Amino acid sequence: MVTSIAAARGGPARAGAALRAELGELMADGARRLCDHPYYQGLRDGTLPGAALLHFTLQDSCHLLPGYGRAQARCSVLARDDRQAAVLSRMATGALDDCTARLAGLHATAERLGLELPLPAGEEKPPIAPTTLGYVSFLGNATAGSLGAAIGAVLPSAWLYMLVTDDLLERHDPGARYAAEVVKAHPGEFYRGMLADFLDLAEQVADTSSAAEQRELVRNAGHAVRYEWAFVDAAWRQEGWPF
Template sequence: MLQEELKELAAPILDKVRAHPFWSGLRDGSLPGESLAHFVEQDTGYLLPSYARGLARAAAAARGDEYTALLGRSITGTLEARDKLREAYGSLAGELGTPALDPEAAVDPAAHAHSSFFQAATATSFAAGFGALLPMVWFNYQVSNDLLERHTSGSRYAPWIEIYHPGEGYGYAVKAFMGVADRLGEELSGAERAELVDHFAISTRYEWAFAEAAWSRPSWPF
């Protein structure tokens, strides 16, 4: 099954992402508050809206109604998650001792590149677009579960971790996306299948880059 191939391909980077100082700092409470604020600004201000638009383009290019329906539901879910996270951060910032969000925060280079990749991949083909979009679903599920299971109880960011987790029902969406990957693995030509896998592999690296940017908080030099 294609999903097993993709999971094996993603495993080394997923391990690096979970071990990254951004996520480990969230688990134990040592993460600087500025890093969490930067993450939320970039995630809710740029990455999640770009992901939703990528889902929309992929849904329009899908070859089957069941694929369009799944991606269409995910558009709504992504934008609702964006709003939930931004509102929750605003409510928790005082308790967490983190900075207020900057409503005019500029996109950082990593978020710009990640968002541009979604746009380019989904404009290329359905196979390329689906491959590019899939890691965000898979990594979010794995990372948020890891945060919930391994965070230090009572630590600084425990309330945020509870909010950040998308809920048990998210597992059904992940299972549906992986099921689509398996069906596409049988339906696509060899070249299309390779295109999906290649874009999936590139997109997994953007997941690490986004965590690194939240940790280091880069900005444009001009």
């Protein structure tokens, strides 16, 4: 009986490569769907309603990014060696530090565009929206199990962020309303290097995982890609609770 991708493909060194290729196809499809979404189309050409941009950034900075950073920190606890722990800890620290930076940038953006932040009286954060709550809860649950399941849950956000911001930078209208925000959102080459380390780590995890854990990694990655799209769509719709 074949017990792992490695056995099926001729040795442990090929399990991670096969999984990375499978995930690459999943991310390419997810990135295409995201870049075709009206939210990102509007960000590129300047037609995005300001309220949608505020919804996205507040939900991301106040709720999703902190949840993601904590999920990455839990991954570092599950790491199988010190190098894995270091890579995952850097990802966690970067996400958590980014929360403060993005909120500070949002205030400057809102002032430049003449937008009022939709915050409850006396509050610094908006209530967590339904889709955001679902995504954060998924990240928490997925990172409470095996390392493979945890990596599958957190990898898509990092990978798609690079793919989508690359596309935004390449195709946006430099004279449009949100051109400055598009340029500022791109994480740069340092982040691309961090992502490369993260992808290498995912391959290594696959090489040393059971077939069941490999399947769980891919399954969670699929869930996370759909949550990424749903989060963007919720911002486009300016989603809130019915009561």
